[in-house]
Amino acid sequence: MQGIKKLIRTVVFLALVGIVGFTLYNLFFLKPKVEGLSSLEKLPKKKEISLIISPRAYVDKVRVYALQGSREVLLFEGSLPKRVNEVRFTLEPRKAGLKDGDAKIIVELRRFYLLKDSFEVSAKVDTQPPRVQLLYAPYVILQGGSGGIRAKLSEPADLFVEVGGRRFRSYDVGNGVRIALFGVPVDTSTRDVVKVVAIDEVGNRTVIPLGTGIKRNHFKSMRIELRGKERIMIPKLKTILGGDNEELSFVELFKKVNEEVRRENEKKIAQIGSKSAGQRLWRGRFLQLRNSKVISRYGEKRTYTYGGRVVSRSRHMGYDLASVKNAKVPAANSGVVVFAGDLGIYGNTVIIDHGYGLMSLYAHLADFRVKVGDKVRKGQVIGYTDTTGLAFGDHLHFGVLVGGYEVTPLEWWDRKWIRTRIEPVFSD
Numbered sequence: 001m002q003g004i005k006k007l008i009r010t011v012v013f014l015a016l017v018g019i020v021g022f023t024l025y026n027l028f029f030l031k032p033k034v035e036g037l038s039s040l041e042k043l044p045k046k047k048e049i050s051l052i053i054s055p056r057a058y059v060d061k062v063r064v065y066a067l068q069g070s071r072e073v074l075l076f077e078g079s080l081p082k083r084v085n086e087v088r089f090t091l092e093p094r095k096a097g098l099k100d101g102d103a104k105i106i107v108e109l110r111r112f113y114l115l116k117d118s119f120e121v122s123a124k125v126d127t128q129p130p131r132v133q134l135l136y137a138p139y140v141i142l143q144g145g146s147g148g149i150r151a152k153l154s155e156p157a158d159l160f161v162e163v164g165g166r167r168f169r170s171y172d173v174g175n176g177v178r179i180a181l182f183g184v185p186v187d188t189s190t191r192d193v194v195k196v197v198a199i200d201e202v203g204n205r206t207v208i209p210l211g212t213g214i215k216r217n218h219f220k221s222m223r224i225e226l227r228g229k230e231r232i233m234i235p236k237l238k239t240i241l242g243g244d245n246e247e248l249s250f251v252e253l254f255k256k257v258n259e260e261v262r263r264e265n266e267k268k269i270a271q272i273g274s275k276s277a278g279q280r281l282w283r284g285r286f287l288q289l290r291n292s293k294v295i296s297r298y299g300e301k302r303t304y305t306y307g308g309r310v311v312s313r314s315r316h317m318g319y320d321l322a323s324v325k326n327a328k329v330p331a332a333n334s335g336v337v338v339f340a341g342d343l344g345i346y347g348n349t350v351i352i353d354h355g356y357g358l359m360s361l362y363a364h365l366a367d368f369r370v371k372v373g374d375k376v377r378k379g380q381v382i383g384y385t386d387t388t389g390l391a392f393g394d395h396l397h398f399g400v401l402v403g404g405y406e407v408t409p410l411e412w413w414d415r416k417w418i419r420t421r422i423e424p425v426f427s428d
């Protein structure tokens with residue numbers, strides 16, 4: 001009996017020591033930490049703030065206030081319920097009484113009613129969204145076509161054009177003026193709105209929906225029967241795919257190339273197209289392959305059948321131009337070569353950067369006369385036409401990219417269109 005009592009006493013004693021020790025440890029050694037403090041450094045007109053207290057270390061009250069000059073402004077005060085270690089609040093500096101400028105934000109944690117831990121953040125308060133003065137914007141843009149804007153910003157900000165879920169960056173041309181070229185690729189709806197978005201350094205956002213209408217364009221549909229083309233197509237498909245594809249049927253091979261490889265290639269093109277020079281490298285209209293015949297247009301819908309059954313679909317994103325065999329391919333305009341290599345369905349391909357997001361693409365070439373980094377002049381021969389990639393019959397596939405997206409080259413061949421729609425983007 002005596003032994004058991006002693007044991008219980010010892011256990012109770014050890015438990016008490018444990019609890020007290022654990023509490024003291026939590027209070028004095030385990031300091032609470034706050035995640036999300038950096039979100040207080042830049043304060044726009046309105047911001048959702050989330051602070052995570054971890055380890056929680058008995059924190060039960062959170063108080064956030066600002067010091068600006070000699071004033072103290074309360075921003076948030078609340079208790080932390082059990083099992084919750086996050087406080088969330090909407091911060092509207094002006095409503096709270098803060099002025100634009102510098103401020104110190106203090107996050108104060110209270111523990112056990114007696115201990116206080118403070119964290120200090122130097123903040124910039126800016127509740128003014130950037131003002132955007134539009135100097136030029138197009139009145140209408142054709143589905144598949146291109147356009148450009150010229151705008152002046154009231155303060156340093158990121159500015160871009162947004163349309164159909166795509167973003168087109170702008171470039172600084174001095175004095176707070178920004179220019180952006182943008183495209184409305186073939187899948188852009190006529191109901192989509194072209195918007196100019198500006199976001200300043202602290203995150204204030206200005207959105208201007210442009211009155212630019214998107215005009216419906218007609219794209220041809222084509223049905224292509226694959227049966228009977230096995231002999232000429234299989235070796236080509238296998239070359240494009242590379243590796244071991246012995247177990248795939250003709251239709252499977254075709255689907256893989258026309259869908260998967262095409263998607264990869266377009267991703268690669270978008271990636272190349274997103275890194276353009278911040279200067280204008282081109283002048284005047286773009287050149288079309290000399291003495292050539294258009295054999296396929298931009299935006300063409302292609303439905304592939306095998307024995308009448310639909311097996312695959314794709315969209316043609318450039319112009320196919322046929323001339324003589326191994327015709328000389330001139331650079332459509334001046335620029336810098338940013339890609340010269342094999343590009344799946346496009347075969348041997350050259351991409352020339354003309355600056356400010358504008359590029360031209362030459363596919364199915366025999367080989368190249370240029371390499372990455374070369375400066376090329378308008379009209380300079382960059383290669384020869386052939387049938388590399390997914391091409392049957394010698395031709396040039398010519399594409400124009402804006403911000404990495406393929407748009408119709410037709411407009412860029414047109415002197416008058418460039419003069420009326422694009423030149424205003426570049427002039428004061």
Ligand SMILES: [Zn+2]
Nearest residue numbers: 318319320397
């Ligand atoms: Zn083509």
